[in-house]
Amino acid sequence: IRDKYLLSKFLSHKLEEGFSVIPGKEYEELDFENLSFPMIAKKRNGRSSEGLCEIEDEDQLGFFCNKMWREEEKNYIFQRKIEGKVYTVDYFRGHGGLDRALVRKENLRTKNGAGVSVEILPEKGIERQCKRIAEALNLYGLVNFEWIYEEQEDCFYFLEINPRPSGGIGFSVLAGAPFVEEAVSFYLSEASERDADGEDAVTMRSETKPMADFPSQKPENTIRYGFYGKYYDDFYLS
Numbered sequence: 001i002r003d004k005y006l007l008s009k010f011l012s013h014k015l016e017e018g019f020s021v022i023p024g025k026e027y028e029e030l031d032f033e034n035l036s037f038p039m040i041a042k043k044r045n046g047r048s049s050e051g052l053c054e055i056e057d058e059d060q061l062g063f064f065c066n067k068m069w070r071e072e073e074k075n076y077i078f079q080r081k082i083e084g085k086v087y088t089v090d091y092f093r094g095h096g097g098l099d100r101a102l103v104r105k106e107n108l109r110t111k112n113g114a115g116v117s118v119e120i121l122p123e124k125g126i127e128r129q130c131k132r133i134a135e136a137l138n139l140y141g142l143v144n145f146e147w148i149y150e151e152q153e154d155c156f157y158f159l160e161i162n163p164r165p166s167g168g169i170g171f172s173v174l175a176g177a178p179f180v181e182e183a184v185s186f187y188l189s190e191a192s193e194r195d196a197d198g199e200d201a202v203t204m205r206s207e208t209k210p211m212a213d214f215p216s217q218k219p220e221n222t223i224r225y226g227f228y229g230k231y232y233d234d235f236y237l238s
Helices: 004-011 058-070 124-137 169-174 179-195
Strands: 019-021 039-043 053-055 076-080 085-093 099-109 115-121 141-150 155-162 231-233
Touching: 004 124, 004 155, 019 124, 039 058, 053 058, 085 124, 085 179, 099 124, 099 169, 099 179, 124 141, 124 155, 141 179, 169 179
Parallel strands: 019 155
Antiparallel strands: 039 053, 039 076, 085 099, 085 141, 099 115, 115 231, 141 155
16 A cells, blocks of 8 residues: 555546545656646655645746756656645444544645644545545554545545555544554454464453443444534644
8 A cells, every 4th residue: 555656547437426536657657748737747656745736837847857856766657736725534443343433624734734723524435436436445553644635626635545544643532533542452363363372371351342332432324423514623642
């Protein structure tokens, strides 16, 4: 899932209407007679906006490509730039059909991609897409998804999956979602299975509970995590 180029191709036919990927092209695939600006250049396996560059015109593209070839760094893809608000989804998937998602719209975001003022939203469509993607990729554990909403097109564009908790997981904890407890239980269970050696082995396995067993879980038509629409400001965990 770190390879943004292959991931976008894999997901391009797996999303519902109103959701899409941003097609990425390698340098060799660019049509220099039909370029559209602005565009984004980023590393196929980059992390935390590593190496990301916004390109406004052909001159900047030429300068960037010369720099890329001079440094022998060819591991870049080029994408159309999408303007809009970023939505981060903390997502946990465990055994026995357990999965949980919480969507945050990032109203204020640092340059390296950390949301510092967020709004918790009941975006069922995004939650459903994250579940579909996790199942397609056979993902388990605690990860985070990023989407960007393009208002004129009324479309959520998939940005990336980070195979770790989001930097702002504390917002989800403040809103009442037990992601940390579920993740710890899941990973201890996985570790105990790997360490077990015969009947005499000491196990630390924690049973994964269905969602209904957690006190924070509410019916679908009521608030599930704190208050939807509540703003959380000035709280950031690096």
